[in-house]
Amino acid sequence: MLRFNRRAALALGVALLSTAGLPALAQDYPSKPVTLVVSYAAGGGTDAIARVFASRLEKALNGRVIVENRPGAAANIGTEVVASAEPDGYTLLVGNQGPMAVNPHIFNLKHDPAEALDPIAMIADASLVVVVGPRLPVKSLAELLEKAKAGELVYGSAGNASASHVATLLLGQTAGIELKHVPYKGAGPAVNDLVGGHIDFMVTTIPSVIGLVGDGTLTALAVTGSERFAELPDVPTVAESGLPTYTASAWYGLLGPKGLPQGVRDKLASATAETLADPEFIAKLKNDGGVPSTLSGQAFADFMASERARWGEVVKAADIKVE
Amino acid sequence: MMDMLYNLGLGFAVALTLKNVFFCFVGCLIGTLVGVLPGVGPVATISILLPVTLALDPTGALIMLAGIYYGAQYGGSTTAILVNIPGEATAVVTAIDGHEMAKRGQAGLALGLAAIGSFIAGTFATIVIAALGVPMTKLGLLFGPAEYFSLMVMGLVFAVVLAHGSLTKAVAMILVGVLLSCVGADMETGRERMTFGLHMLTDGIEFVVLAMGVFGFGEIFKNLADPEKRDLVKGSIGRLWPSLRDLRENMGAILRGTGIGAVLGVLPGNGAILGPFASYAMEKRLSKRPQDFGTGVSQAVAGPESANNAGAQTSFIPLMTLGLPPNAVMALMVGAMMIQGIVPGPQVIERNPELFWGLIASMWIGNLMLVIINLPLIGLWVKLLQVPYRLLFPAIVAFCCIGLFSISNEPAQVMMAGAMGLVGFALWKLQFEAAPLALGFVLGRLLEEKLRQALIISDGSMTTFVTSPLSAFLLAIGAVALLVAVLPSIRKSRDDVFKDA
Amino acid sequence: MSHEVTNPPPPRPLIGRERLAGLCLVAFGLFALYASADLPFFTEGGVGSGLLPRALSVLIILLGIVQLAICWREPPESTGSWPIRDMVPVLVGIFLFALTIRGFDFGSFKIPVLGMAVATPLAIFCSGMAAKDARLVELLIFTVVLSALCIALFRFALGLSLPVAPWLIGY
Numbered sequence: 001m002l003r004f005n006r007r008a009a010l011a012l013g014v015a016l017l018s019t020a021g022l023p024a025l026a027q028d029y030p031s032k033p034v035t036l037v038v039s040y041a042a043g044g045g046t047d048a049i050a051r052v053f054a055s056r057l058e059k060a061l062n063g064r065v066i067v068e069n070r071p072g073a074a075a076n077i078g079t080e081v082v083a084s085a086e087p088d089g090y091t092l093l094v095g096n097q098g099p100m101a102v103n104p105h106i107f108n109l110k111h112d113p114a115e116a117l118d119p120i121a122m123i124a125d126a127s128l129v130v131v132v133g134p135r136l137p138v139k140s141l142a143e144l145l146e147k148a149k150a151g152e153l154v155y156g157s158a159g160n161a162s163a164s165h166v167a168t169l170l171l172g173q174t175a176g177i178e179l180k181h182v183p184y185k186g187a188g189p190a191v192n193d194l195v196g197g198h199i200d201f202m203v204t205t206i207p208s209v210i211g212l213v214g215d216g217t218l219t220a221l222a223v224t225g226s227e228r229f230a231e232l233p234d235v236p237t238v239a240e241s242g243l244p245t246y247t248a249s250a251w252y253g254l255l256g257p258k259g260l261p262q263g264v265r266d267k268l269a270s271a272t273a274e275t276l277a278d279p280e281f282i283a284k285l286k287n288d289g290g291v292p293s294t295l296s297g298q299a300f301a302d303f304m305a306s307e308r309a310r311w312g313e314v315v316k317a318a319d320i321k322v323e
Numbered sequence: 324m325m326d327m328l329y330n331l332g333l334g335f336a337v338a339l340t341l342k343n344v345f346f347c348f349v350g351c352l353i354g355t356l357v358g359v360l361p362g363v364g365p366v367a368t369i370s371i372l373l374p375v376t377l378a379l380d381p382t383g384a385l386i387m388l389a390g391i392y393y394g395a396q397y398g399g400s401t402t403a404i405l406v407n408i409p410g411e412a413t414a415v416v417t418a419i420d421g422h423e424m425a426k427r428g429q430a431g432l433a434l435g436l437a438a439i440g441s442f443i444a445g446t447f448a449t450i451v452i453a454a455l456g457v458p459m460t461k462l463g464l465l466f467g468p469a470e471y472f473s474l475m476v477m478g479l480v481f482a483v484v485l486a487h488g489s490l491t492k493a494v495a496m497i498l499v500g501v502l503l504s505c506v507g508a509d510m511e512t513g514r515e516r517m518t519f520g521l522h523m524l525t526d527g528i529e530f531v532v533l534a535m536g537v538f539g540f541g542e543i544f545k546n547l548a549d550p551e552k553r554d555l556v557k558g559s560i561g562r563l564w565p566s567l568r569d570l571r572e573n574m575g576a577i578l579r580g581t582g583i584g585a586v587l588g589v590l591p592g593n594g595a596i597l598g599p600f601a602s603y604a605m606e607k608r609l610s611k612r613p614q615d616f617g618t619g620v621s622q623a624v625a626g627p628e629s630a631n632n633a634g635a636q637t638s639f640i641p642l643m644t645l646g647l648p649p650n651a652v653m654a655l656m657v658g659a660m661m662i663q664g665i666v667p668g669p670q671v672i673e674r675n676p677e678l679f680w681g682l683i684a685s686m687w688i689g690n691l692m693l694v695i696i697n698l699p700l701i702g703l704w705v706k707l708l709q710v711p712y713r714l715l716f717p718a719i720v721a722f723c724c725i726g727l728f729s730i731s732n733e734p735a736q737v738m739m740a741g742a743m744g745l746v747g748f749a750l751w752k753l754q755f756e757a758a759p760l761a762l763g764f765v766l767g768r769l770l771e772e773k774l775r776q777a778l779i780i781s782d783g784s785m786t787t788f789v790t791s792p793l794s795a796f797l798l799a800i801g802a803v804a805l806l807v808a809v810l811p812s813i814r815k816s817r818d819d820v821f822k823d824a
Numbered sequence: 825m826s827h828e829v830t831n832p833p834p835p836r837p838l839i840g841r842e843r844l845a846g847l848c849l850v851a852f853g854l855f856a857l858y859a860s861a862d863l864p865f866f867t868e869g870g871v872g873s874g875l876l877p878r879a880l881s882v883l884i885i886l887l888g889i890v891q892l893a894i895c896w897r898e899p900p901e902s903t904g905s906w907p908i909r910d911m912v913p914v915l916v917g918i919f920l921f922a923l924t925i926r927g928f929d930f931g932s933f934k935i936p937v938l939g940m941a942v943a944t945p946l947a948i949f950c951s952g953m954a955a956k957d958a959r960l961v962e963l964l965i966f967t968v969v970l971s972a973l974c975i976a977l978f979r980f981a982l983g984l985s986l987p988v989a990p991w992l993i994g995y
Contacts, residue, residue, distance in 0.1 A: 032994035035985070041731065042370035048658045055374040066995070068985045071731050073525040074513065106513065154780055160513045182468075182779050183510050185772065188648045192591040195645065198467030198780065207661055211646035211668015280377075287661040320513075356982075363982060371983050491894060495849050495887040502856055502880040509873035516873055517859040540918070547910045547954055713955035714966050720914060720951040721944055721974055724921040729984045734922035741918035748911070752903045753845040775871050 029089055029264050030063035037093045039078025041071040044186075045205065049252055049288060050094040053123060056281050060271035074161065075099040076107060083116035087257040089264035093117065095255045101307040102161055105315045114308065118260045119300040121272040122253040126290035127225030128167050130238065131209050131218045132201045133194040141221045141241035144201060148177040153200040156182050156190035161320060164190075166311055167224055167248035168203045169318045174243045194218065205250065206232070206289030224248040229289065251293070251307075253300055269296045327454050334453075334680030338688055343386050346379070347685050350387035351692045354394020355700075358401070361408045361539060361719075362531055362726015365395035369655045373662065381663035382678045386685040388659055389639070392652045393686070396635045397441055397693050400628055404433045405704055406719055408539035412530055412765040413634075416599040416627040418538060419758050423619030430708060431563035434701045436573055436621055437628040438694050439565065444581040444629035445690030448636035451585050452643075452683050459637070460644040463589045468776035469787045473794040474590070475770040477801035478597045482762040483808050484604040487617030490809065493759045496750075500763020501770065503528055511775055523735040531730055533764060535723050536740035537757050541747020543716045548748070563702055569621065576606050576626035584630030588637030591649045595634035596765055599627035604804075617756075636686055643679060645669060840900020842891065849888030856881040910954060917950030926987065940979065941989035944971040 036057075038050045047069065054065040070078040079099050085091035100113050111117075130141060136153065138144050147153060157165035160183045172179045182199055184190035187208040193199050195217055202209075206229060212218040213232070222238045223229050226247045238246045254272055256265070275281055276292040285292055295303050337343065353372075357363045369388050376384035396413065403414040404421035417437070424433040451459070466474065479497055486493030506517045507527030518524035565573075583605065584598035606626045607616045616623050639656075641647040646667030648654035660667045665675060672679050707715070727737045750757055781787035789795045839847065856877060863874025922928075925943040928935045945967045952963045978984050988995060 042367045045658075047370055048373060048662075051370065051374050052377070052662070055377075064995075066985045068732055070733075071526065072733070073522050074508065077522060160510060180779060182776050184776070185510065186654070188654055189591055192463070192641070192647050192649075193467055193776075195647065196464035196467055207657070211666045211670065214666065215669040217645070217669065283664070284377075284662055287664060360977075360982075363978070363984070367984070368982065489891075489894075491887055491891050492845060495884055495891070498880050498884050498887065499849075499852065502877060502884065505860075505877045505880070512867075512873060514863070514873055516863055516877060517856070519859070540914070543914060544911045547914070548905070548907045550956060711957075713952065713957050713959075714962070716914075716955070717917075717948045717952035717963075717966070718970055720917055721921075721948045721970060724918060724925075724947050725940070725944065725974060725978050725986070728922075728925055729978065729986060732926070732985070734926050734928070737922040737925075738919055741915055741922075744918075745911070745915075749848075752906065753841055753848060755845065771876050774876075778871055 029267055030061055032090060033064035033066050034061065034089070035091050036065055036067050037078050037082050037091065038067055038069050039071060039075035039093070039095075039099055040069065042069050045207075045250075045288065046094060046096055046252060049124065049285070049290075052281065052284050053094070053275060056275040056278055057271055060274040061267070074103060074107065076103055076109060079103075079109070079113055079117070080111055082255065082257055083111035083113070085257045087118070087259040087261075089256060089260055089268065091257065092120070092268070093255045094123070094252055096252045097163060097250060097307055097311070098161065100253075100255075100304055101311045102166055102315060104308065105312045106161060106320050113255075114301075114305065116258050117255040118258050118265065119297065119304060120254040120256055120260075120265060120268050121296035122251060122293035122300045122303065123272065123276065124285050124288075124290035125225070125249050125251045125293050126285075126288060127206060127223045127227075127229055127249050128163065128203050129206050129209065129213075129223050129229070129232070129235070129289075130171070130201065130203050130221045131194065131213065132221060133197055133199070133218055135194075135197040136200040138221070139219065141236075141238060141243075144221060145175045145177060145242070148172075148175070148179060152178055152180050154180045154182055156184055156193060156199045156202045158187040158190060158204065159183055159185060161315070163248070163250040164202065164204050166314055170246065170248055170311075170314045171203065171224075171238070171243070173314060173317055174246050191218075203248075207287060210289075230286070250290075251303075252290075253293075253295075253304070265297075272296065330676070330680045331453055331684060333676060334682075334684030337382060337677045337681030338386065338684035343383055343681065343685060344688065346383040346387040347390050347689050348692055350390020351394040351689050351696060354391040354396075355398040355401075355693070355696060356394075357391070358395035358398020358410065360398075360726060361402055361410050361535055361723050363729060364410065364531075365392050366651045366655065367729065368395070369652060369659075373655065373659060376659055377662055381660070381665055381675075382681045384659055384663060385656065385678065385682055386689075388656060389682060389686065390689045390692075392656075393445070393632065393635050393689060394693060396631060397438075397697065400437050400441075400631070401434060401697075401700075401704060404437065404624070405430060405708060406539065406715075407542045408719070408723070409534050409761070410531065412534075412596045412761070413599050413631045415534070415538075415758055415761045415765075416603045417624055417631070419603075419617055420620050420623035422542075423617070424621065424624065425708065427619050429619065429621075430705050431701050432565050432569060432621060433624050434704060435563070435565040435698070436569065436577075436625040438697050438701070439570065440573070440577040440580065440625040440629040441632035442690050442694045443577050444584060444631075444633040445636060445693075446687060447578075447581045448585050448588075448633040449683060449687040449690070451633075451637060452640055452686070453680075456640050456644050459589050459640050462586070463591050463594075463641050463647075463649070465793055466590055466594070467791075468773045468780060469791050470794045470797065471590075471594075472770065472773040472777050473788055473797035473801070474594070474597070475766050475773060477797050477804070478601070478766050479763065479770070480801040480805045480808070481597075481601055481604040482759050482766070483805070484607055486756055486759055487614070488754060488756060492755050496755055496757070496759040497763035500760040500765075501767030503533070503760075504764045504767030505771060510772060511779075521735075523733055523739065527768070528739075528764075529730055529736060530761075530765060532727060532736050532740045533743060534761060535727060536743020537747035537750065537760065539719065539723050540741060540744025541751060541757070543719060544744055544748040545751050546712065546716065563705060564698070573621055573625040575609075576602075576622040577629045579605055579609075580626035580629035581633045584633030585637045587630075588634030589640050589649075591641060591647065594649070595631075595638050598630035598634040600762060602626040602630035608807075632690075639682075639686075642667065643671060643682070646671070838900075840895070840898075841903045842895035842898065843900060844903065846888045846891035846895065849891060850885050851888075853881045853883075853885035853888060856884070910956075913954035914951040917947045917952075917954075920950055921947035937987055937990045939987035939989045939991070940975050941971070941992065944974050 082093035399410040399414045403418035407422040409415040580602035587598040588595040860877035864872035924938040927937040
């Protein structure tokens with residue numbers, strides 16, 4: 001019964017869709033829809049950026065771009081999917097610093113992202129912000145560090161090994177203070193507890209708190225990027241606040257499987273550059289606290305390598321390891 | 324009061340423009356569709372539509388996305404009632420008595436009561452948001468990890484009340500549910516727990532996989548094993564719409580459910596899921612015939628459905644007054660606002676009053692539309708039940724498979740749900756109830772998360788759960804409810820023992 | 825547990841529904857205890873990842889024992905028949921869907937990405953064969969119509985990124 005059924009169904013499938021011809025070969029790329037893999041479930045920050053990026057990239061490439069969510073295993077599944085895909089330019093990855101720069105240090109990965117992926121271009125770089133709630137009425141980062149030396153402060157994060165977590169770890173290590181970590185599932189519930197006065201402070205993405213900062217419910221002490229953020233001109237950077245070596249940001253980039261044909265790579269890099277010059281896309285990025293990047297190809301690869309080395313030290317010092 | 328009327332007037336002026344009514348209608352329609360389809364939820368739909376909304380004006384975009392959200396809540400109940408597949412945690416409760424009603428030929432009544440209950444709840448919740456939105460925000464902020472943990476404990480106690488069979492088995496099912504919710508990477512250390520090295524388990528078992536497997540596929544297996552029973556479904560189709568008498572009998576349940584749901588909806592982190600079954604527990608407590616609950620009691624559908632819809636709407640309160648999204652859909656709404664250049668937060672009311680009040684007014688209009696869309700559909704749904712079962716269930720299998728696959732584009736999820744179907748069948752054979760399992764599973768996640776967060780904050784001191792007055796109060800309610808639920812059955816079983824002896 | 829097995833055999837059903845339920849709980853609890861055995865109970869300053877799973881496992885085992893105790897003296901009730909064979913086509917349909925929608929790699933043997941155009945009709949037709957009153961022609965027509973509808977609905981109307989028929993139309 002089974003065999004018959006299968007053959008019948010195959011025949012049906014063929015009959016059903018026998019109209020379209022075979023796809024043309026990859027000479028005039030793209031000749032079929034490009035799949036953009038996102039390692040997170042639909043609805044997250046990376047997903048939102050990827051979807052807007054994809055809709056712009058479609059115009060620049062003059063072909064369809066489909067976002068495919070492959071969440072799971074701390075975003076490592078998406079990396080794996082793209083690492084083991086055919087390097088023809090039809091399967092690409094939106095990578096961010098979690099799976100690219102932090103995960104290799106804490107997981108035993110099947111594919112090393114630096115070896116198995118070809119960096120095409122960086123998309124954006126988003127600064128984080130240090131905020132305090134009603135439980136810790138301080139006005140500056142220096143004051144916060146002072147209080148932290150006197151007694152352990154409790155900070156929330158968007159999750160174990162998230163950008164928000166490692167950025168706070170780095171802050172603690174740079175300032176030489178002990179902090180107590182409360183992991184949440186995403187920034188939302190953590191910000192809620194910050195506003196409710198259940199935790200002391202947080203390092204989080206700018207859009208997750210900007211409304212509350214504007215209202216005075218939360219106080220922004222410092223931004224973690226190397227420059228001040230346009231919408232928060234009065235908030236200094238961490239570096240300006242007494243920790244000159246400190247920077248941290250969440251970044252996103254476009255990558256493909258190792259061994260992309262040069263022609264395809266160039267086309268994708270120039271399409272990305274075109275997208276990143278689109279004022280509407282820049283405005284969207286700005287709302288997410290991000291600035292478009294100019295790094296592409298080797299420069300992006302070098303940036304990833306330095307990020308990876310940097311976060312590796314932080315994670316090692318904090319003894320985060322998943323066995 | 325005058326302020327509120329003025330503001331609502333402004334809102335309706337915005338929401339009743341032809342364009343916005345159209346967006347509201349489209350949203351409700353899409354929402355109903357994805358709600359009815361098992362596995363395809365509002366989160367996936369809204370994120371796919373987000374880039375599209377760039378082209379719309381902010382108010383229209385948000386009105387449409389909000390419509391998708393409550394439309395999906397509504398559509399989910401339809402599937403729960405008709406084919407016993409709760410697409411979302413909140414529909415688990417509706418499925419218990421709702422599907423029993425459908426089996427007895429009262430699908431129309433169940434769907435009708437759900438529609439009318441939801442509409443009444445929606446109307447009430449709209450007024451609550453308009454009048455009490457800002458003060459109610461404070462309520463959500465009172466719940467830190469400790470308070471939330473106690474709330475979950477109370478919720479688990481209520482889950483005991485859901486059971487209509489053996490108490491021991493019901494408690495066991497709740498615990499099994501909590502245990503299953505522990506599977507996956509530990510949130511604090513990232514360490515894998517009980518995953519047996521399977522990739523698909525590292526992020527935990529998906530609720531939809533559990534629900535579609537145990538309820539959806541399990542129901543199909545049940546019917547295949549018992550062909551006589553399944554034909555009873557079509558034995559007699561009762562009235563399509565509820566009569567005035569039905570309405571009168573269920574009005575109490577609807578109003579109580581609305582109240583409970585509206586309050587719990589404000590809680591952060593999906594507190595709204597408690598609403599429907601707090602309502603179920605209450606109706607069972609108040610009923611003169613609690614033993615009938617689980618066999619198709621209309622109040623057990625009307626109350627929880629109202630609670631569900633009221634909660635779905637009041638969960639907009641933290642979003643709109645503070646910019647804090649209480650669940651994944653609301654987080655997407657934040658994204659939608661940001662795309663449009665609106666900073667969600669306390670300033671929205673002052674800076675964009677037409678958006679704020681327009682959205683609130685559109686909720687009421689949306690609820691009206693849902694009734695208009697769905698009342699005529701009831702006839703169609705009931706007709707669907709008359710499709711020969713030999714064709715109905717392969718269709719259900721196909722829809723479930725596609726829905727399961729689409730969650731994370733992972734075929735293993737489909738297989739796992741198939742295996743869960745066998746588990747569901749075995750549970751039925753052994754007379755274990757699946758609803759407490761599902762609820763234990765949903766609450767278990769939050770339970771452990773909040774327990775551990777609270778203990779990190781308190782440096783490992785358990786007293787944190789009683790030193791907070793709110794937390795202590797919730798635990799006390801839980802303890803009392805547990806005693807009330809357990810004592811009679813202990814006494815009874817002891818009587819039985821003596822009787823036998 | 826061994827105690828239970830050596831129990832003098834009751835008249836007809838060997839174990840009975842209620843006792844089987846109790847045994848299942850005990851077995852599940854033991855299994856969970858085994859699965860969570862490697863997890864730490866406590867960590868410095870908090871609950872370890874093993875505390876809740878293991879505490880729950882023990883409670884479930886205890887409840888299983890309570891369940892056994894309650895029904896100990898009652899005459900065992902039959903669970904009825906377990907017509908697993910009737911369910912096999914449905915399970916096969918579900919698994920074939922999973923194996924074909926995105927393809928599957930068994931190592932030596934690879935199923936290509938066949939997409940919805942193949943996976944959906946397989947699932948519908950195969951599970952449809954489970955009905956005792958299945959009619960072949962009717963089912964075939966239904967399979968074709970419903971598959972087309974599913975593709976139109978999920979892929980094109982809802983815009984989900986599902987593979988349709990990569991071997992034929994490229995996506």
